[in-house]
Amino acid sequence: MLREDLQNSLKEAMKQRDTKTVNAVRLIIAGQKEKDVEARGKGKEKADDTELLAMMQTMIKQRNESIRIYTESNRADLAAKEQDEIDVISRFLPKQMSAQEVTEAIKEAISATGAAGIKDMGKVMGMLKTKYTGQMDFGAASALIKQLLG
DSSP, rough: HHHHHHHHHHHHHHHHHHHHHHHHOOOOOOOOHHHHHHHHHTTOOOOOOHHEEEHHHHHHHHHHHOOOOHHTTTTTHHHHHHHHHHHHTTTSSSOOHHHHHHHHHHHHHHHHHHSSSSSHHHHHHHHHHHHHHTSSSSHHHHHHHHHHOO
């Protein structure tokens, strides 16, 4: 479904001559193709949607870091371009969970895995990534998991 959405969005943006969207969607599709090649190396036909959502979250993180650097360097034009790409990529991600929903999901995962300390953090993260890829920022979730388990 995600692949079809990307292709349809690319076609529509090309028809409307929306170069910002065309460029951003092409970047996503290029990343998708890299993930497919990687998946074939692992014996799968293609990358699944979970892997693609994780890739798009990584793309957003990279662009946020670029925005920070460009802003510090007084390059508002480049920061705006990165923000435009984030806006397009975000269209294809599921609705992001609120802070309260993330906390509840983490508490549920801790309970379900029987995690008792920091050494069990991997189990909790694994469960969260299985259920909530594309819906939460795992960097922020990691800090909260440490706080709850520590």
